[in-house]
Amino acid sequence: MATKTHIPDELQSLFTRSDAYHNSFLIKPDPILDFVQKNTQDKGIEYDMAVSPAQGKFLQLILLSTGAKRVLEVGSLAGYSAIWMARALPDDGEVVALELEPSHAQALEENVKAAQLSSKIKVIVGPAHQSMKDLPSAKPFDLVFIDADKQNNTNYFIEGKRLVRKSGVIIVDNVGRNGRPADLDDHDAKVEGVRGLLRYIKDDAEVEATTIHTVGEKGFDGFLYAIRK
Template sequence: MIDFKELSAYADAFTCSENERLKQMEQKAAAIYIPIMQPSSMAFLQQLIRWTGARRILELGTAIGYSSIRMALAAGSDASIITVERDQAMIEEARQNIETLNLQHVIHIVCGDATEELQEVVAAAPFDLILIDAAKAQYERMFHRYTQLLREEGIIVTDNVFFHGLVCDVDGVKKRQLNRLVKKVDAYNHFLAQQSDFDTVFLTVGDGMAVSTMKAHGAHREER
């Protein structure tokens, strides 16, 4: 049986960063465990942006700006990316990375808690695509909050939905705090699958990714 982590590493080996700054960010993240998207997940997200032509994008969880930068490179110079982060140190580092690549006209950082209503985010809606990549325990809460800011037939992408494969063996996770978190992620996955207003597919890319597409209003009416 092939190990899931080994397969992910194999896929990651075929992806490449667009520039030296991104390579440096990847190296730093690996060295001091900064949470950024895995290369294969990021590559798929970039392709999704190109396929759908998404231009108005919301990211929940900026970290050092890695994902927002790569989304901006895929979306183009006429895109508008709003990214939300509450850690001030992360914000400062992300801003430096974004300015180094001259993408400050595309990416706007909002300082705040992604689980709360943020007026700057509301004012920028509706969004073509929303990336949920912040606190895993709050995934469902964030989905509820930001669904209303998504355009019809827009897409919500959630990263880390397999949580290192632990969702396949929740009872086998013995550490109490970790077990609670894994249960939350597993419950979120079941929640996504039950949303009648969305079509969701779960992908075995990176650490697991869910792509949820809002159905057109006509489709809603037909189901009822």
């Protein structure tokens, strides 16, 4: 049976405390994002699935530093990360947010409206892979952020590569997974989704990529950062 990696409570406490300490200097209080968190939780949506504040700001900084105008988010939950990213875009910028669950999409729309970003965030409801296939490549994205079901990581990445501009960025979240992808006795479907993506990228001459592992309030995880050549 696969061994599931467990982070000791004292170590997770250290990660969380360190995140909170750094955030106290680098991330300003934000009533809108506080509302998004509460509204999401009040609707019974698992808010812990969203990115952390530090991760949200990291996405925002990438967009600001690259002058991005168009973003595709694959798996938006209730809009927390979409709001972080939309704030980095110019007035004519756009985040196209793909979400499978209608109840999540409804909360997303409410949260986006509260953030006064409805003009910048377009929500598409339905299976993300099909939604991506339906999008034209003629109007490419500057960044694709993939944070949906991990079993489809490779399918999402292939479509993301089609939709992102040359030298554009593709980020795939949650590829660290407590180090479990490196445990070859662990055959969890989400873990296999990470491995499948890595195997695909290994032989893909069209991208350059690396994994950055992270620790923080979300535990031990990581993201894959790729550039389309």
